[in-house]
Amino acid sequence: MQELVFIESEDLNCEPFTTDEVIAEFSGNSRDSVTRLIRNYQDDLKEFGKLGFEIRPMPSGQKAKVFHLNQQQATLLITYLDNTEPVRLFKKELVKQFFAMEFELNARRLERSNGKIKRIKLTDAIKQAGFSVHFYKHFTDLVYKKALGFNAKQLREARGAKPKATPLDFLTTKEQAAVNQIEELTTGLILLGRSYDDIKLILNVGVVIYQTTLKIPEKAH
Known part of the structure; x- marks a missing residue:
């Protein structure tokens, strides 16, 4: 029907x-x-x-x-x-x-809740590693870009979200899971003492694994 x-x-x-x-x-x-x-x-x-x-x-x-x-x-x-x-x-x-x-919305909310925990771990790792405050945004955009192909601003535009809205609230379950995986990997690399440029290079190697499984929002192209 x-x-x-x-x-x-x-x-x-x-x-x-x-x-x-x-x-x-x-x-x-x-x-x-x-x-x-x-x-x-x-x-x-x-x-x-x-x-x-x-x-x-x-x-x-x-x-x-x-x-x-x-x-x-x-x-x-x-x-x-x-x-x-x-x-x-x-x-x-x-x-x-x-x-x-x-059911779908609740699944997304659960994945989002898991994402908040991983996000806290990432920000704690950034602080612990001694990165400047500017790197919070740099790492955020890096995670979104490598997981979904778009930075935070582009994601907001693609989903019709307000300029200050949290882009993660507008992701599907699959997209949120991809972000969670990239955040977890990024956190681990930071804790290993890798530089931002090193992490960016490492993530570039595996980005296709995530992007090819996602439905990319057309409005962001």
């Missing part, structure tokens, strides 16, 4: 949602009837979080309001629909897709 559940960005802290358009299309109801239900029961829906929306341009030149509903809101709303066969099939698929999306 077509994708029913979405996230607004690659930010691992974002909340999955579906829309009134999706609910109308796959439950066999008109969009007017679904949006009417949303307006009639908006107080109920708001008990489960802010009722989000986006303003989307239409081919006619007019603009339409598209509601975003989180899992609890969507689950509640579809209980107000008649329990026809299309509605039952839609309900089952919607639950599956919300679960799959949450």
Whole structure:
């Protein structure tokens, strides 16, 4: 079945949602009837979080309001629909897709948590080795570049993140794992007393191993 559940960005802290358009299309109801239900029961829906929306341009030149509903809101709303066969099939698929999306986000959060531990070890090693404060950024960009092919600024641009956002919050599980591996290797090399230039040269030898397994974001090219 077509994708029913979405996230607004690659930010691992974002909340999955579906829309009134999706609910109308796959439950066999008109969009007017679904949006009417949303307006009639908006107080109920708001008990489960802010009722989000986006303003989307239409081919006619007019603009339409598209509601975003989180899992609890969507689950509640579809209980107000008649329990026809299309509605039952839609309900089952919607639950599956919300679960799959949450599973992926939780896997990313776990990998990110592991990454924070490795990041602390890296910064401690940089400090212990006596590098100047400027090398924190140098080593950060080196790790990102060797793991993913982009430095921190390019990663933010590729994922639509704010200028001061942490790029690691926008990585897939596979990408985060690659960063973790490179950080761990870099930490070990620093603790062995290798210079920045030596570490950069050593990482250049193994960079292809990581990059060829990753989906590189096109916007950064």
